[in-house]
Amino acid sequence: QKEVEQDPGPLSVPEGAIVSLNCTYSNSAFQYFMWYRQYSRKGPELLMYTYSSGNKEDGRFTAQVDKSSKYISLFIRDSQPSDSATYLCAVKTGANNLFFGTGTRLTVIP
Amino acid sequence: GAVVSQHPSWVICKSGTSVKIECRSLDFQATTMFWYRQFPKQSLMLMATSNEGSKATYEQGVEKDKFLINHASLTLSTLTVTSAHPEDSSFYICSAQVGGDITDTQYFGPGTRLTVL
Numbered sequence: 019q020k021e022v023e024q025d026p027g028p029l030s031v032p033e034g035a036i037v038s039l040n041c042t043y044s045n046s047a048f049q050y051f052m053w054y055r056q057y058s059r060k061g062p063e064l065l066m067y068t069y070s071s072g073n074k075e076d077g078r079f080t081a082q083v084d085k086s087s088k089y090i091s092l093f094i095r096d097s098q099p100s101d102s103a104t105y106l107c108a109v110k111t112g113a114n115n116l117f118f119g120t121g122t123r124l125t126v127i128p
Numbered sequence: 129g130a131v132v133s134q135h136p137s138w139v140i141c142k143s144g145t146s147v148k149i150e151c152r153s154l155d156f157q158a159t160t161m162f163w164y165r166q167f168p169k170q171s172l173m174l175m176a177t178s179n180e181g182s183k184a185t186y187e188q189g190v191e192k193d194k195f196l197i198n199h200a201s202l203t204l205s206t207l208t209v210t211s212a213h214p215e216d217s218s219f220y221i222c223s224a225q226v227g228g229d230i231t232d233t234q235y236f237g238p239g240t241r242l243t244v245l
Contacts, residue, residue: 026169050230061132061221061236062172069231106171110230114160118171 021045024107024119033128037094041107041119044088048117050110051083053092055103056121062106066092097126131155132224134237141212142245149207149240151222157202158224162234163195166219178205212244 024041031037039053050069054062066081068074074081082091090107104121131154141147151161160179164172176197178184184197194216196208205224209216219241223234 024171054236059219059239059241061134061223061238063236064233067231067233112230114162114177114225114228116162116174116234120169120171 021048021117022107022109022119025122026120028123028125030125030127031097033097033099033126035097035126037092037097037101037124037126039092039094039105039107039122039124041090042088043090043109043117045109045111046085046088047111048088048109051081051090052108052110052116053079053081053090054106054108054118056106057103065105097124099126099128102126130233130235132222132235132237134220134222134240136240137238138241138243140243140245143213144211146208146210147212147242149209149220149222149242151205151207151224151237153203153224153235156224156226159202159227159232160225161199161205162223162225163197163205163207164221164223166221166239172221175207209242212242214244217242217244 022043052067053065056062071085078095080093102125104123106121107119133152135150163175166172175190176184176186178199186192199205221239223236225234
């Protein structure tokens with residue numbers, strides 16, 4: 019079983035739509051949850067991180083963690099064409115152990 | 129801040145040759161550097177973790193004699209793919225991290241696309 023499962027998509031939405039991206043993880047020992055954005059042929063960049071269950075908001079982005087269900091989500095409000103990228107969820111148990119989901123490819127259509 | 133560079137950004141080589149990829153943290157000193165491999169439409173898979181001056185720790189299934197990692201300083205790590213074969217063609221990404229706490233962020237380089245003919 020993979021540490022992190024993520025629907026690879028692809029996902030296409032019209033500009034202005036609310037986007038919901040989701041991952042599940044297998045190990046309750048995971049404590050730290052992140053979302054990375056990766057543009058084509060580029061390295062991932064950290065979007066958001068959170069420790070605890072609940073919501074964390076940053077501008078148009080909201081990260082949500084439900085530890086009881088082992089479920090993490092990223093919501094993008096008022097999506098823009100510039101949001102088109104692959105979004106990777108990632109989880110951590112310790113300082114170095116970073117596990118990525120497969121990534122969801124998002125296209126926002128103008 | 130927290131910029132990581134990789135060189136080259138892409139490389140094409142013949143089967144059987146060796147290729148060296150450099151990873152540099154430009155504006156910070158990294159406690160640890162990581163090397164990942166990403167195949168098309170797949171996620172990043174950690175290959176190895178290295179600390180400056182120490183031998184790298186390789187993940188299960190990664191051949192240490194094929195993927196040589198040298199971590200010469202706190203700002204430079206190199207990955208050498210020895211005797212490359214077409215199945216080694218992939219996107220190689222490094223990351224660098226300051227500190228050893230779970231909250232410490234890994235900053236990723238832009239990646240190196242390797243094509244072995």
